Structure formats: C-alpha cells, structure tokens
Amino acid sequence: MIPQNFEYATPNSLAEAFKLLGESNAKALAGGMSLIPLMKLRLAAPDKLIDLRNVPGLNSIREEGGMLRIGALVTHYELESSPLVRSRCPLLAEAASQIGDIQVRNMGTIGGSVAHADPAADYPASLHALEAQVKLAKAGGERTLAIGSFLQDTFTTALDAGELVVEISVPVEAAGTGVSYQKCVQPASGFAIVGVAARIRKSGGRIALARVGVTGLSGKPFRAANVERLLEGAAGSAGDISKAAAVVADGVDANNDLHASADYRKHLARVYTARALAAAARKAG
Amino acid sequence: MNITVTINGTRHTHQVEPRLLLIHYLREVLGLTGPHIGCETSLCGACTVAVDGKAVKSCTMFAVQCDGREVLTIEGLASNGNLDPIQLAFWEEHGLQCGFCTPGMIMTTKQLLERNPSPSETEIRHGLDGNLCRCTGYQHIVNAVKAAAAKMGA
Incomplete structure (x- = not known):
C-alpha cells in the first residue's frame, strides 16, 4: 500500500507550522497512527505533510491552577506512564493504557487523536467525564473550547483550516473521587465498540458529583447528563447505579455496523455504564 | 529528500x-x-x-x-554472533512455529521487558496485544517471554 506522493516538512516553530499549514491541501502529522493508515488507503491524500515533531512546547505535561495542561504531542504511553497524570488524573492514564497496543501508544498522541475525532476512540469518554478544554491555535491567535463543542460529529471537529490542537486541559482530581474507564473492545482494531468513563465523588454518604462520558455508541461521543442527574444525591447503591445506567442510551441514535447492531450497542452501553459506575463508586469509598 | x-x-x-x-x-x-x-x-x-x-x-x-x-x-540484536537473551529464550522455549511473526514478537518483547522486567502472564499478553501469530502459538511465546525475563533478571 503506497500513499500518493507528497512534500514533507518539519517546521521548527508553531509560526512556521501555521505558515506551511496555510498552503493548499496541507495536513499536520503528529504520531500518524490515524493519518498514515488513511493515506495508505488513499482516503487521505495531502499534497504537503507538516510533521510537528520538531515544534517545541507541544509535548509537556504541567500542573497549573488546579488543571493538568497536556501538550498535543504527548503520546498515549507518556500519559499512561506519567506519575503526574497517574496521581492527578488517573482516569486519563487508565484510558490511555487501553488504546491500541504498545506500538500505537508509543507513537499516537492525544492531540492527534482528538483532532482525528474517530467516534470509537477511547479518549472522548474520559474527556467528556472530565469536562476537558481543548486549546486551538492558528496564525491569528488562540481559542479554547469545551470538549463537547470541539468534537462535532464523526471525524468532524471545530478546527478551522490552518488551525492546530495545541493543548488539552483536565481538572486535577479532588481527593476521594473514584474513576473508571470500561470498554468493550473490538478485538481486531482495539477500538471501543462502546467505552464508558465514570467519575464519582461522595460527601456525607451521598454522591456529590457524578460524571459519565460515552464513546463508540453513536457518531458523536457525549456526556450522559441524564445518568448523572439520577445519581447525584443518591447513596450510590447497586440499585441506584443500575437505575441510572439504564437510561444512558435513551434517545441516542446508536451506530449500527457489522461489529454490533444499534440495539446491541445500546445494551452494551447500559452494561458498561453500570460497570464503570460501580468501579468508580467502589474507589470513591 | x-x-x-x-x-x-x-x-x-x-x-x-x-x-x-x-x-x-x-x-x-x-x-x-x-x-x-x-x-x-x-x-x-x-x-x-x-x-x-x-x-x-x-x-x-x-x-x-x-x-x-x-x-x-x-x-x-545479536552481538558478536551471540544471540540476545530474548532470541535465545524464543529458541529454547520454541516460541515460534512458522517464524513469520517472530521478529516482531521479539522486538515488542524487548520493549515490554525494558519497561517491566518481570511481567505477569496477564501483563505479557497485554504487552503483546499488537502482535499476531497466525499459527496461534501464543502459549509458547508467553513461555518464551517469561524465560527471557528470568534470564535477563538473573
């Protein structure tokens, strides 16, 4: 499988990258784990490939103002193995560790993954549950969007032409918050047939905060606010959890493909939501 | 270029x-x-x-x-004609059938053991998730990784 030929550039600064991306049919390359397979199939055929690997400042993980600020070029392996991420945002480390395989996690980046917007990717479930912010930049300036506004539809984001994802921010997890990412894996591709991320915080024996993010179920990953509403204020018993998980797929236009019918996907979503909530509640203590 | x-x-x-x-x-x-x-x-x-x-x-x-x-x-991997301990373990444990997947299995095992020198069986299977053996000779491959870990830890 040989891609269409292209020009290749390795800019040394964001300014240089924006200039190159402004040219017609140019595409940014991060880890390449989604883009290169598409180019091999000629579903993507950019004239210019702008490899961001020499652009400084995009591969750090910093804690600042109660947030973890994660550079777009941070790889899945760096996230799963970073002591800072594991202690401050364990949900993201857990999700990263379940992506693809060692080789893919060595190359693939969080910025590349969210910019690609595969509806079955693992990160969006956690990013929704964490109410993550995505910082975008282009020659004219920067803007920050909530994950729900950034991810618009299947393979579709709010990115403008010539604009790059530069940073993802997630809150530092407060003490006593239990988190879990539960995924029904498609064994050939490693993608999620359904993946559910849950965060539970308790106070005085009641659930004070519940956050649930879902990927794989529909064309657009989403935050399941209806599930969260049923849980907040409840004690978090097994009955509370199964009652809340039962509504996760209500009104969702579920994906239907050879791996899982729409009805089966909705069933899986209910089962995996219950599992993620139960695991998170257990850890919340 | x-x-x-x-x-x-x-x-x-x-x-x-x-x-x-x-x-x-x-x-x-x-x-x-x-x-x-x-x-x-x-x-x-x-x-x-x-x-x-x-x-x-x-x-x-x-x-x-x-x-x-x-x-x-x-x-x-081999140096001066001496096989790397992982190569030796795959040979001794018969961690291959047709051998087609073996170079990839060994290179991934090398990464796995660098990061986790004494992996459990579950960790080995998770670590080799991205390598397929069409002969389905996985059990001997897992045995070979365990043997390599023991050799390298010794």
Missing part, C-alpha cells in the same frame, strides 16, 4: 521519496528483511522495529520521519 538514519549502529544516508514507508526502506533499500510485511494495516506487528528505543510498526511510519534518529531491527 535526503535522510540520515543510524540503523543497527551504522549511519546511512539515502535519497528517498517522502512517501516511502520505513518497512520498505529497511527491506528494499537496506536489504534488512528481518522485519516482515504482514497485514500492512498496523494490526499484526510483524514489522515492529525500535525507533529511538521505542517499538513502532514500521508499516505505519515514513522513512523521512526517522531522519536523524536511530533504528534497531531484529538484525541488530
């Missing part, structure tokens, strides 16, 4: 098309046929090599991305 890559300790400079995949560069330009072309869709792991010490699937990387970097292939 011109690239300079250190491969198994030797620097090479070549003029390549940007679209040349690393696996084709290794096999066709350099004659290193240890890394195999299996699925070509980044699923099977038969083409696994290390780039700057990280296991990657060389069918899903362009040779130009390796400009200025170091690549290690299965051919670079």
Whole structure:
C-alpha cells in the first residue's frame, strides 16, 4: 500500500507550522497512527505533510491552577506512564493504557487523536467525564473550547483550516473521587465498540458529583447528563447505579455496523455504564 | 529528500521519496528483511522495529520521519554472533512455529521487558496485544517471554 506522493516538512516553530499549514491541501502529522493508515488507503491524500515533531512546547505535561495542561504531542504511553497524570488524573492514564497496543501508544498522541475525532476512540469518554478544554491555535491567535463543542460529529471537529490542537486541559482530581474507564473492545482494531468513563465523588454518604462520558455508541461521543442527574444525591447503591445506567442510551441514535447492531450497542452501553459506575463508586469509598 | 538514519549502529544516508514507508526502506533499500510485511494495516506487528528505543510498526511510519534518529531491527540484536537473551529464550522455549511473526514478537518483547522486567502472564499478553501469530502459538511465546525475563533478571 503506497500513499500518493507528497512534500514533507518539519517546521521548527508553531509560526512556521501555521505558515506551511496555510498552503493548499496541507495536513499536520503528529504520531500518524490515524493519518498514515488513511493515506495508505488513499482516503487521505495531502499534497504537503507538516510533521510537528520538531515544534517545541507541544509535548509537556504541567500542573497549573488546579488543571493538568497536556501538550498535543504527548503520546498515549507518556500519559499512561506519567506519575503526574497517574496521581492527578488517573482516569486519563487508565484510558490511555487501553488504546491500541504498545506500538500505537508509543507513537499516537492525544492531540492527534482528538483532532482525528474517530467516534470509537477511547479518549472522548474520559474527556467528556472530565469536562476537558481543548486549546486551538492558528496564525491569528488562540481559542479554547469545551470538549463537547470541539468534537462535532464523526471525524468532524471545530478546527478551522490552518488551525492546530495545541493543548488539552483536565481538572486535577479532588481527593476521594473514584474513576473508571470500561470498554468493550473490538478485538481486531482495539477500538471501543462502546467505552464508558465514570467519575464519582461522595460527601456525607451521598454522591456529590457524578460524571459519565460515552464513546463508540453513536457518531458523536457525549456526556450522559441524564445518568448523572439520577445519581447525584443518591447513596450510590447497586440499585441506584443500575437505575441510572439504564437510561444512558435513551434517545441516542446508536451506530449500527457489522461489529454490533444499534440495539446491541445500546445494551452494551447500559452494561458498561453500570460497570464503570460501580468501579468508580467502589474507589470513591 | 535526503535522510540520515543510524540503523543497527551504522549511519546511512539515502535519497528517498517522502512517501516511502520505513518497512520498505529497511527491506528494499537496506536489504534488512528481518522485519516482515504482514497485514500492512498496523494490526499484526510483524514489522515492529525500535525507533529511538521505542517499538513502532514500521508499516505505519515514513522513512523521512526517522531522519536523524536511530533504528534497531531484529538484525541488530545479536552481538558478536551471540544471540540476545530474548532470541535465545524464543529458541529454547520454541516460541515460534512458522517464524513469520517472530521478529516482531521479539522486538515488542524487548520493549515490554525494558519497561517491566518481570511481567505477569496477564501483563505479557497485554504487552503483546499488537502482535499476531497466525499459527496461534501464543502459549509458547508467553513461555518464551517469561524465560527471557528470568534470564535477563538473573
């Protein structure tokens, strides 16, 4: 499988990258784990490939103002193995560790993954549950969007032409918050047939905060606010959890493909939501 | 474009098309046929090599991305005619049937053991998730990884 030929550039600064991306049919390359397979199939055929690997400042993980600020070029392996991420945002480390395989996690980046917007990717479930912010930049300036506004539809984001994802921010997890990412894996591709991320915080024996993010179920990953509403204020018993998980797929236009019918996907979503909530509640203590 | 890559300790400079995949560069330009072309869709792991010490699937990387970097292939593991402990363990434990997946299995095992010198069976199976054996000889492969870990820890 040989891609269409292209020009290749390795800019040394964001300014240089924006200039190159402004040219017609140019595409940014991060880890390449989604883009290169598409180019091999000629579903993507950019004239210019702008490899961001020499652009400084995009591969750090910093804690600042109660947030973890994660550079777009941070790889899945760096996230799963970073002591800072594991202690401050364990949900993201857990999700990263379940992506693809060692080789893919060595190359693939969080910025590349969210910019690609595969509806079955693992990160969006956690990013929704964490109410993550995505910082975008282009020659004219920067803007920050909530994950729900950034991810618009299947393979579709709010990115403008010539604009790059530069940073993802997630809150530092407060003490006593239990988190879990539960995924029904498609064994050939490693993608999620359904993946559910849950965060539970308790106070005085009641659930004070519940956050649930879902990927794989529909064309657009989403935050399941209806599930969260049923849980907040409840004690978090097994009955509370199964009652809340039962509504996760209500009104969702579920994906239907050879791996899982729409009805089966909705069933899986209910089962995996219950599992993620139960695991998170257990850890919340 | 011109690239300079250190491969198994030797620097090479070549003029390549940007679209040349690393696996084709290794096999066709350099004659290193240890890394195999299996699925070509980044699923099977038969083409696994290390780039700057990280296991990657060389069918899903362009040779130009390796400009200025170091690549290690299965051919670079043995030193002075002595097999690497992982190679030896695969031989002794019969961690192969047809052998097609073996170079990739060994390169991924190397990464796995660098990060986790004494993995459990579950960790070994999770670690080798990106490498397929069409002979389905997984049990002996897992045994070989355990034996390699024991050898290297000794």
